[in-house]
Amino acid sequence: DQQVKQNSPSLSVQEGRISILNCDYTNSMFDYFLWYKKYPAEGPTFLISISSIKDKNEDGRFTVFLNKSAKHLSLHIVPSQPGDSAVYFCAASVGGNNRLAFGKGNQVVVIP
Amino acid sequence: DTGVSQDPRHKITKRGQNVTFRCDPISEHNRLYWYRQTLGQGPEFLTYFQNEAQLEKSRLLSDRFSAERPKGSFSTLEIQRTEQGDSAMYLCASVMALYNEQFFGPGTRLTVL
Numbered sequence: 010d011q012q013v014k015q016n017s018p019s020l021s022v023q024e025g026r027i028s029i030l031n032c033d034y035t036n037s038m039f040d041y042f043l044w045y046k047k048y049p050a051e052g053p054t055f056l057i058s059i060s061s062i063k064d065k066n067e068d069g070r071f072t073v074f075l076n077k078s079a080k081h082l083s084l085h086i087v088p089s090q091p092g093d094s095a096v097y098f099c100a101a102s103v104g105g106n107n108r109l110a111f112g113k114g115n116q117v118v119v120i121p
Numbered sequence: 122d123t124g125v126s127q128d129p130r131h132k133i134t135k136r137g138q139n140v141t142f143r144c145d146p147i148s149e150h151n152r153l154y155w156y157r158q159t160l161g162q163g164p165e166f167l168t169y170f171q172n173e174a175q176l177e178k179s180r181l182l183s184d185r186f187s188a189e190r191p192k193g194s195f196s197t198l199e200i201q202r203t204e205q206g207d208s209a210m211y212l213c214a215s216v217m218a219l220y221n222e223q224f225f226g227p228g229t230r231l232t233v234l
Contacts, residue, residue, distance in 0.1 A: 043223075050227070052127075052212055052226050053212070055224060058221060058222060098164070108169060108177065
């Protein structure tokens with residue numbers, strides 16, 4: 010059963026515009042959420058995270074929003090840059106520092 | 122380079138052969154995780170260690186799979202009698218106690234012919 014879901018598998022965005030990636034989860038026990046970026050032939054790279062006690066976390070161009078009542082989180086990248094072209098995975102865990110449940114990923118293409 | 126390393130990066134084997142992968146975590150990280158990723162899917166949890174103790178195994182981990190972390194440092198993942206369905210990217214990640222962000226290695230791409 011897919012506990013973390015990422016719809017809209019691919020996204021194309023113009024350089025300088027905002028990229029918005031969405032993620033939904035079904036397990037109400039999840040209390041820590043992470044976003045990873047993955048380039049081909051490399052392992053996932055940690056991007057940003059958020060604890061369930063917060064509803065927003067910002068790090069430079071990346072902001073993650075968490076809506077616990079809707080079991081939904083989103084990643085905003087602004088402004089988008091060509092180097093952001095990659096697959097983005099949403100992940101969640103129970104209790105932090107524990108096994109991660111991943112979504113299927115979103116392919117982002119930033120057009121120069 | 123002080124990141125997570127995995128060896129080999131690629132492995133091609135024939136069905137029925139045994140294969141072993143190695144993961145070297147970041148040195149001060151006490152937890153080590155193994156995941157498997159197939160095409161079009163996100164990584165799926167297989168097993169994890171805290172120091173040398175294997176604390177959890179996924180039901181995905183059949184009895185043909187075994188993992189060890191003998192001295193609480195590097196880890197090995199062995200697959201016996203490989204099947205074509207074992208073809209995947211095998212990822213290792215490590216994390217320091219009290220932190221939440223797992224750091225991944227580059228993965229080992231397994232192809233079973």
